[in-house]
Amino acid sequence: MKLLFDRGDLRVEKIDNIKNEINYYLNKEENVKEEWIEENHPIDIAEALSELDASEINDFTKLLETEDLADIFEESEKDLQIDILKCKSSEEIIEIFSHMAADDITDILGLLPIQKRKELLRHMKQDDALVVKNLLGYDRESAGGIMTTEYLLLSKNLTTTEALNKIKKIAPDTEIIDTIFVADSNKKLVGSVDLRDILSSDDEKKLEELMDDNIIKVSADVDQEIVAQQVAKYDLTVIPVINKSGILIGIITVDDIIDVIEAENTEDLYKMHGVDEEESSDTTLLQSIKSRMPWMFINLATAFLATFTVAMFEDVIAQVAALAAAMPIVAGMGGNAGTQTLSIVIRGIALGEIDFKDNWTLLFKEAMVGVINGAATGLVTGLILYLMYGNYYLGLIIFLAMILNLLVAGMFGFLIPLFLQSLGIDPALASAIFLTTVTDVFGFFVFLGLARGFIVYLI
Amino acid sequence: MKLLFDRGDLRVEKIDNIKNEINYYLNKEENVKEEWIEENHPIDIAEALSELDASEINDFTKLLETEDLADIFEESEKDLQIDILKCKSSEEIIEIFSHMAADDITDILGLLPIQKRKELLRHMKQDDALVVKNLLGYDRESAGGIMTTEYLLLSKNLTTTEALNKIKKIAPDTEIIDTIFVADSNKKLVGSVDLRDILSSDDEKKLEELMDDNIIKVSADVDQEIVAQQVAKYDLTVIPVINKSGILIGIITVDDIIDVIEAENTEDLYKMHGVDEEESSDTTLLQSIKSRMPWMFINLATAFLATFTVAMFEDVIAQVAALAAAMPIVAGMGGNAGTQTLSIVIRGIALGEIDFKDNWTLLFKEAMVGVINGAATGLVTGLILYLMYGNYYLGLIIFLAMILNLLVAGMFGFLIPLFLQSLGIDPALASAIFLTTVTDVFGFFVFLGLARGFIVYLI
Incomplete structure (x- = not known):
């Protein structure tokens, strides 16, 4: 990570501009011009809005066309979404939802109190409500929880001309169009076709002949992190999600995978040091204290x-x-x-690089790194302490203690995450806190224990 | 990060299967069947190959069609790529390159000694060599260094029918087809069109009318991490790269962005704890010691x-x-x-969430979290020490020392990464080591200093 210092400021300037323009509309109580909406990315507008107070947000959303509001709403952070929903009637919310994808609606319903959620589902078109209810059934962090139902699925018996006509019709409602999924007569997913192959091939060729039948897919209950590993490994832009019968039930697009990767990486770094995954630089003082204090007490106990x-x-x-x-x-x-x-092992597990059968050689390697780095730094430390205190034995025991403690450090830095993982616990979870406890306790014990053994030479 | 324990084993099983099949071909010295190649993803084959020794890799690559070898080669890790190149003549390498994208060729040439690189460039077709030489000129971690030149660029005056005909012709050679870039008569990038809009619109409409002229783009010298932030923020599948005159010179696709995000995240976690970014679970013992020892000595000094x-x-x-x-x-x-x-600030900077103008309120918040968590844990610690040693003052001074040290910890945990960043240094760089030095030195100083002040009450 190497950033230019003024990058942040540039971004801030852009958002500030939009904020000024929002204020202009608010003061004139004039509907927002379509060209203004086109010029500004909904994400940037959402970012500017999130810095205003609730009543301003409320007033401004009234000046927007519902479709534009839906675009901005979709790109907003959770907090802003809740602020916007608070000041809208159920009818208005349903109107916003009608411009959104089912997976995004599902995410938002998940944020609302059950009462409100049920009410909105009652007001939705029955078909849409069914899709959303179905999506709500999946774990938020599973393939089913992040998939969308806006995909292109065609029968393998279609010719390329027939396929292209269908694609032209369905395309506006799908998330991606460069990959088309192919099903057999039982609706089972049997392959995928690249749109460029359809465009450039003979008109009468059937999809069956063009399709790649060796596709990477996941089932709906797979953890989102494994989905992300598959997408990253195979350089996919979309991954199909199937049910137990092999029927396509959704797709996950790569932009959602990037969000998963960012979230999992944040989680790993945070959990390693005992920070709650929900925290960010936006969290209030009270929330931060609440989330960090329990870890501070666990750390105190250790x-x-x-x-x-x-x-x-x-x-x-x-x-x-x-x-x-x-x-x-x-x-x-x-x-x-x-x-x-620890850093290397946790990253290795996250990237799917660490094989369990390689365990013992890796453990041995980490132990040896510890011994050798311990000997090198222990030698220097021993010499300095000898010069500081003029006692040869003090230097010797710290030399030995360093070798032993770095040996233990290497072994536990390796074993703690793998042990947590084997128990089905997130390997990053507070690993650093457990590890430093081990190295503190063992380090003090071996150093002071050796000192007691050599005490006659030290005084 | 929460993984099932047997996931790793499942993957290992698949790779083991492929390894067995590779051995079968090796023993029969029989050319690899086309259907075997179709059934197995090149990435999986590459992974299996990387576990064989150099002579087996050499023998097996001889049994492959060049095109298949190119597919596998493209998906291989650096080490395997070097192993494969070692046993090929320049002619064979050029033949492999002819099936690859210019940006991948550039990455590989970057790994080779200059002599070999020059020789290969001499053997390449002049046009291709020119593209590659140009790409070699960019910093490896800049937009120019990761972009590819296989994009679709059409003139804004084309009608959708004309455009579609061109797309059918060019599509097989491009990285993506769902976004088509549009240039004016001066070859300047002026917009982008979604392929679905071309497919579903009126035949005689001009691209100019269909295109979105408000596109997110980067210039070639922008750092790859900022490119990744833009792609993640705006949910892009491709981002265009322009030169100083605004002319499109390349595109970056989202699969390369995922690699950037993974690499930058690894780097942040590693650097924070003084691990070299090149290390992974594959690194040899000697390399690991070499890369970690310098950090151990810096840590020793602190x-x-x-x-x-x-x-x-x-x-x-x-x-x-x-x-x-x-x-x-x-x-x-x-x-x-x-x-x-520190974790929160480093993540906030990496995700582009921390604004510099918010600095002072955030610093104040972190300081307050420190004071309050320090008071809470300090109170408990003071009580326990009072019970352990029966000395009221020992409890009091540790209570005060905890408040002061956690106040300092919160402030420095916030200031160290921002200070490094303002100097243009990677904010993650060994931040944890510097931070623990500050908290160790200050913690000992304030606690023992207070003890000296209260010494008459302690003995």
Whole structure:
């Protein structure tokens, strides 16, 4: 990540412009001009709106055509969506929904209280309500939860001319058109055709002859992260979702996959350090405290383990206070070396690169990295402490303690995420906190334990 | 990130199957059947090949048609690509290149020694060589470095019928067809048309009337991360790249953007903890030690700052050894609280969510979270230490030290990445190491400093 400093400012300027223009419309109470809507991307308008207060948002949405409002609404963040819905009647909301895709409607209904959700579903056209109800049944983070039902599915018996005519008709209502899915007479998904092949091939060829029957697909209950791995691995722009009978029930487009990847990456980084996945720079002070405090207390409990370890050696420290000065080095270096290993393993799991059968060689490698880096840094540390305190044995025990603690750090940095994963728990979950506990406790124990063994040489 | 444990195994099984089949072909020295190639995705074949040794790879590639080899080659990891190139003559390599896109050829040439690169460029068709040479001129991590030149660009004066005829002809050679770019008579990019609009509109309509003239574009020297942010924000499947005169010189497709996002996310997580971006679970022991050791020494230097801080208070610790047991809590809690803030800020910058004008309110918020979480955990810690040691003042000073250190942790967790960014340095770069140094040094200083002030009440 390397950004130019003024990029943020440029963006801010653009949004500020739009905000000024929104204020202009608000003051004149004049309907928003169609050309203004065309000139400004709905995402940018949504971003500007989100900085206004609720009553201004309410007033401004009244100045918009429903179709334009639907575009902006679709691109808005959750908070803004809720603000907009609050000031609309059920009829107006249904009118907005009529311009939106079923998966986006489903996401929004998921945010509303059950009462309101039921009311809106009652008001919707029966067909649409059925699709949405069906989508609401899937786990939000599964393939079914992120798929959309606006796809192109044609029978394998169609000729390219017939297919092209159908495509011309259906295309405006679909999410993508460059990939067309093909079904057999039982509606089972049997292949996909590239639109360019239809365009450039013989008029009378059947789709069956053109289609690729070896397509990558997922079933509706697959976790969204695995869907993202498949899309990334096979460079797809769309992945079909099938039910247990092999019938196409939806598609997931790559722009939704990017959102999944961004969300999962944020989640990994956050969970690794005990931050709730819902937090962002927008979260209020109270929410932040609420979400972080529990982790602080878990961390406190683990920190006390380190304290109890040190407390066992208070007699040794009372005799040689220099030990208190040196002990943070052993623990801190272990924590950092372990976090290096942890980062690599957590990323490897997220990208699907770590094979379980390679486990033992990788564990051995991480342990060896620990021993060798421990020996190198331990040697330097030992020499410096020898020069600081003029005690040869102090240098020797920190040298040994560093090797042992970095060995343990490498092993646990590797084992903690894999162990969590084998239990079905997210491998990133607070891994760093558990790891630093291990390296603190073990680091203090081995260093102070060695000191007790060598105590006669230290005083 | 939540994965099923057996997912990895399933994938391994598939790759193992392909490996067995490769061995079958190798033993029979029989050319690879076309249907086998169709049944197996080139990416999976590449993955299986990468587990074989160099001579097997060499033997197997001889059994493949060049076109099939090109498909597999294109999907291979760098290491495998180099292994394959090693055993091919320049003529054979040029033959493989002839089935590949210019941007992929450019990436591969970038891996080769300059001598070999020049030789291959000499052997290539002059037109192709020119395109590749041009692409080689861009920074690898800029829009120019990741763009491809296989796009559809039509004149705005064409009618939809004329356009469709051109598209049918050019389509097989382009990366995507659902977005067609439109140029004016000066070859300047003026808009884009959705293929579905061409398909479903009146035959005699001109592209000029159909096109959207408000398109998101980037110039060639823009950093790839900013390109990725734009694509993610505006849900694009392709983004055009223009030169200084506004002429279209390439496009970037969303599958390449996913690779950028994955790479930048890995880089952020790694850099934050002092791991080199080139490392992965495949890296050899020696490479891992080489890349991580420098960071271990930087970390050691910062760890000594903590040691020097504690050493200033050795007289106090010699009198009250309990301080040595309690001091890791203050430092550790500060480190973890600060890393929570750090994670949020680094993610916020990466996702383009943090505005610089909001800085001061956010800094204030993080500082307040620190004070309140510090007070809450400090109170509990103080009580426990009071119960452990029966000393009221020990509890009081740790309570105060926790509040102050978590205040500092929140502020530095926020300021370190923004400060690095304002210097044009990657904000993730070893932020966690710098941060824990600050919280260690300050935590020890304030806790032991307070202890010195209250020393008469502690002994």
